[in-house]
Amino acid sequence: MRILIVGTGYVGTTTGLVFCEMGHQVTGLDLDENKIKALQAGKLHFYEPGLDELLSKHVTAQHIEFTKKTKKAVKENDIIFICVGTPQGADGSADLTYVKNVAHSIGKYMNKYKIIVTKSTVPVGTAELVTKWIKEGQEEQVPFDVVSNPEFLREGSALQDALNPDRIVIGSTSETARAIIREMYRGFHCPIVETNPNASEMIKYAANSFLAMKISFINELARLCDGLSININDVSTGIGLDTRIGPQFLRAGMGYGGSCFPKDVNALIQIAKESGQPLSILESVVQVNEEQTIFFIEKIKQTLGGNLLNKKIAVLGLSFKANTDDTRESPSLHLIDRLLAEQVQVRVHDPVVKIAAGPSIVQFQKVEETVAGADALVIGTDWDEYKNLDWVRIKQLMNQPILFDGRNMLDKRKIENLGFHYWGIANH
Numbered sequence: 009m010r011i012l013i014v015g016t017g018y019v020g021t022t023t024g025l026v027f028c029e030m031g032h033q034v035t036g037l038d039l040d041e042n043k044i045k046a047l048q049a050g051k052l053h054f055y056e057p058g059l060d061e062l063l064s065k066h067v068t069a070q071h072i073e074f075t076k077k078t079k080k081a082v083k084e085n086d087i088i089f090i091c092v093g094t095p096q097g098a099d100g101s102a103d104l105t106y107v108k109n110v111a112h113s114i115g116k117y118m119n120k121y122k123i124i125v126t127k128s129t130v131p132v133g134t135a136e137l138v139t140k141w142i143k144e145g146q147e148e149q150v151p152f153d154v155v156s157n158p159e160f161l162r163e164g165s166a167l168q169d170a171l172n173p174d175r176i177v178i179g180s181t182s183e184t185a186r187a188i189i190r191e192m193y194r195g196f197h198c199p200i201v202e203t204n205p206n207a208s209e210m211i212k213y214a215a216n217s218f219l220a221m222k223i224s225f226i227n228e229l230a231r232l233c234d235g236l237s238i239n240i241n242d243v244s245t246g247i248g249l250d251t252r253i254g255p256q257f258l259r260a261g262m263g264y265g266g267s268c269f270p271k272d273v274n275a276l277i278q279i280a281k282e283s284g285q286p287l288s289i290l291e292s293v294v295q296v297n298e299e300q301t302i303f304f305i306e307k308i309k310q311t312l313g314g315n316l317l318n319k320k321i322a323v324l325g326l327s328f329k330a331n332t333d334d335t336r337e338s339p340s341l342h343l344i345d346r347l348l349a350e351q352v353q354v355r356v357h358d359p360v361v362k363i364a365a366g367p368s369i370v371q372f373q374k375v376e377e378t379v380a381g382a383d384a385l386v387i388g389t390d391w392d393e394y395k396n397l398d399w400v401r402i403k404q405l406m407n408q409p410i411l412f413d414g415r416n417m418l419d420k421r422k423i424e425n426l427g428f429h430y431w432g433i434a435n436h
């Protein structure tokens with residue numbers, strides 16, 4: 009069966025290449041000409057460790073091709089994965105414009121039985137909408153089935169996650185379609201959850217919301233622990249060893265960011281409101297997350313004497329987490345916005361992200377240049393390379409050795425022994 013991936017962003021490109029690895033022939037479709045040109049040349053248009061090698065391998069072997077010709081791509085392929093964006097709309101709900109456009113095009117150009125699989129994260133009821141939109145697009149009746157098959161990969165470890173998922177979820181009312189998609193995933197060694205589309209769509213939002221809830225829980229607890237001089241990392245270890253809790257997603261920091269948790273938690277809140285069954289717990293998750301940057305900046309203010317006017321602050325890391333160039337809802341950028349509002353002179357560094365300079369913000373190539381003359385240094389993203397910097401040299405270069413670790417990634421004792429004033433999130 010020939011596979012079409014619609015949308016060649018983080019999810020689409022990774023999914024396409026994973027299917028190549030499983031021996032399938034794949035076409036990637038996108039409307040963005042620049043992305044398609046880059047991909048055709050075997051070049052990844054975003055930063056994701058390991059994916060560039062795989063892309064170049066499968067492009068060279070002609071296991072994958074890329075196109076912007078929707079009609080041809082729809083006609084020639086049997087299984088169509090929708091991997092387009094579902095950004096947050098004005099009221100917090102998911103904006104399905106891109107999904108709707110794709111469904112209309114699929115209907116319009118469909119010439120024989122096809123399975124349409126939604127991999128994008130979409131609200132409960134979208135499979136029914138996709139069915140309706142495909143029918144609206146059809147000029148003549150052609151049979152098709154719709155499947156919900158949410159994706160659980162993380163940016164930064166997309167390939168490993170997609171190749172080794174904890175589970176695969178397949179939601180469809182059609183046993184035939186479920187069986188075909190199940191067969192496509194033969195070779196994956198993980199449980200497969202088969203269910204109806206609504207439950208499948210809910211599983212995705214519930215998973216992201218639960219993980220976001222763990223982060224907000226530990227962050228709010230960290231604020232309490234900070235006042236009580238308790239090390240939150242010890243608390244995370246202590247509770248995480250309980251197998252019912254688990255160690256993951258208990259790292260206190262500046263709050264969760266990225267293209268998914270913020271929008272998906274809000275989308276589920278909106279679904280709940282519309283259903284007359286509000287999820288107050290998730291409303292608190294969002295509130296705690298928003299407060300976390302304020303908590304952090306207040307700490308910086310207090311330490312620097314209550315006023316940040318014209319202070320020079322160096323921020324290391326711009327992406328929403330390490331190993332990605334994605335800055336969507338990045339906690340580091342949220343912090344920088346607030347620093348700029350306080351009229352701070354901001355100096356930034358990131359190993360892969362480039363941002364436009366402004367009157368009060370300058371980006372440097374090297375960490376040493378970034379910290380020169382700084383009144384304080386903030387770790388904004390947990391890039392590995394920030395762990396083993398030459399801290400003796402950095403101390404010499406700074407105006408005063410004050411370090412705020414927004415990711416609790418440094419060894420407090422070691423840094424303090426070098427003469428730094430160190431503050432992490434309840435990292436006592």
Ligand SMILES: NC(=O)C1=CN([C@@H]2O[C@H](COP(=O)(O)OP(=O)(O)OC[C@H]3O[C@@H](n4cnc5c(N)ncnc54)[C@H](O)[C@@H]3O)[C@@H](O)[C@H]2O)C=CC1
Pocket residue numbers: 014015016017018019020037038039040043091092093094106109110127128129130159160161162163267268
């Ligand atoms: N980024 C991530 O790590 C994960 C994202 N998701 C979900 O997957 C979906 C996609 O996310 P990303 O890959 O990050 O999005 P993205 O924004 O990186 O990529 C989406 C792509 O779709 C293309 N597109 C839009 N309309 C199109 C059309 N009519 N025909 C062809 N291409 C079209 C865009 O040009 C863009 O390249 C979202 O629903 C997201 O919530 C799910 C799991 C992980």
Ligand SMILES: O=C(O)[C@H]1O[C@H](OP(=O)(O)OP(=O)(O)OC[C@H]2O[C@@H](n3ccc(=O)[nH]c3=O)[C@H](O)[C@@H]2O)[C@H](O)[C@@H](O)[C@@H]1O
Pocket residue numbers: 129159160161162163164216219223256257258259260261262263264265266267268269328329339
């Ligand atoms: O639906 C999605 O798009 C994806 O969203 C997240 O993946 P991602 O956003 O790539 O990154 P995460 O590793 O989950 O991190 C999200 C944010 O939480 C923060 N985080 C994570 C873990 C933690 O313990 N503490 C913490 O603050 C990260 O720094 C980051 O800002 C989920 O982990 C994926 O399973 C899901 O597929």
